[in-house]
Structures are given as C-alpha cells and as structure tokens.
Amino acid sequence: MRHALPGLVVGTLFGAGLALSGMTNPARVLGFLDIGGRWDPTLAFVLAAALVPSALAYLLVRRMERPVMAEEFCIPQNRTVEARLLAGGALFGIGWGLVGLCPGPALAGLAFGVWQSWAFVAAMVAGMWLQRLYADLRDHRPVHFTG
Amino acid sequence: MLTSATILSALLGGLLIGSAAGLLLLLSGRIAGVSGxxxxxxxxxxxxxxxxxxxxxxxxxxxxxxxxxxxxxxxxVTITSSVPLLVAGGLLVGFGTRLGNGCTSGHGVCGLARLSPRSLAATAAFMGAGIATVFVARHILGAG
Known part of the structure; x- marks a missing residue:
C-alpha cells in the first residue's frame, strides 16, 4: 500500500494531465514535430509548464533526508552519455515521429476506446520485450520471460 | 489550431504532469518515467x-x-496511421525507450528538470529523430 497508493495517485494525475494537455492526440504531437510545415507549439507549452513543479520538487529533495513514504531516493546518478543512450533515443524518436505517440499518451489514450491505441500499445510492449530478449542474448544471460 | 483555450489547457495539463512527477519524487523518491x-x-x-x-x-x-x-x-484524438505504421512505430518506441532508459516523461519532464546531461542528450536524440522522421514522411515522401 505504501508503494501502490502513491503510484496510483501519481499515475492518475499524470494521465489526467496528458489528456487535458492535448498530448493524447497524435495529430497535435506530429504538428509539433513538423517544423517544416504548420508548426504546432502546444507540446512546448506542456513541457515548459511541466518542468516548473518538477524542478521545484528536485530543489525540495535536496533538503530532505528521505522521501515521505520510502527509505531512500532512487535518482539516477549516471552522467555518462553513451552510444546506447543516443541509439535508444533515436529509435524511440523515429517511432514517435511515425505515429505521434510516446508511452505516456499511448497508455492514457487507452481510455478513449480508439482501437489504434491498443494496436500501438501491443506493439510497444512487444518492442520492450524484444529489447530485453536482445540484451539477454547479447550478455549470455538466460532468456527472461515476462511474468 | 492554436487558440488561447488550447494554450490554457496545455499549461494546466503540463502543470498536472509536472506536479505528478514531483509528487512521486517527494513521496517515493522515484522518477515518474512512463516507459520504465x-x-x-x-x-x-x-x-x-x-x-x-x-x-x-x-x-x-x-x-x-x-x-x-x-x-x-x-x-x-486523431490517429491516421495505418496498421503497419502503428506496429512499426510501437515496436520502435518500445525497443528504443528501453535501450535509451527512458522516454518523454523520464528524460523529458524529470531529467531536464534536474539538468541531467544524459536526459538532455536523450531528449535531443528523440526530438531530433522525431522531427527528421516527420520531415521525411510529410515533405519528402509526401505522406500525411
């Protein structure tokens, strides 16, 4: 409950924010990425507004010993920019540009009953699993199955 | 179309998203990255x-x-992509976000807010690739 409750509250707020912001509409996201056409700056407003409370929380955290409902902060400390990170970002960006959906809006958008969202999410989960399979085979680990 | 109502809901939605991410950090000490x-x-x-x-x-x-x-x-909600495009896009988004340890929320909203160099690089990579993809699709191949 200590983990699930904040997860549910935050996920719900996050999903509501995505739906309210217009980011669950792929046409709008593609409009933002289309700098050569009729550029739609909406996503920039969303990101700018989101960064304010998010950054404030990081400033607050510096004065805190531990989180309110957990033992310790788990904030990534790695600062190395490696090829894997850039390759992953680029592959994600191509997929994002093809459809106009990234993971948050795709999952939140399942609420709207558009079948295309379900097809996209199914493929996205398959892609996540394939990456895991690829990493397991590359590192000679036993192949991991979901569940 | 960009109207004042669109901008207002974009700002309100963004504040909600950022507050949610901040809340998870304060309560549970974790990054609200959707792909993760x-x-x-x-x-x-x-x-x-x-x-x-x-x-x-x-x-x-x-x-x-x-x-x-x-x-x-x-x-x-307007999704014009064909099924092969939805599948290709979904596979790339799933594979890429796991390979690159994050997506628009983890690297974009959370990573940029704490000035992480990794998140800055990842965000530049996916924004750049997304812009290039849309440019090729719409202005070179003439789709959509």
Missing amino acids: MAAAALRIADKGPPWSQAAAFTIGLPIGAAVVLAIVGRPE
Missing part, C-alpha cells in the same frame, strides 16, 4: 520501482484520462 514504469509493471525490467507501484501507476494513466473524459469531455 510500464516495463516494471510487465516485469520486463529487473531494476526500478516496486512492482505494486509500477502496476498502480500504469493503470492510473488511463484512469486519469477517463476522469478528464468524464469531467471535461472527450478530447480530440
């Missing part, structure tokens, strides 16, 4: 948040959208 949460919820990831938190967060996303649907009304 979804992977942990599906037990695809080894590291990351406790399963119960990841699952609750992931289920919360469509619940939150449903709340907006009930209170504000149905937001416009």
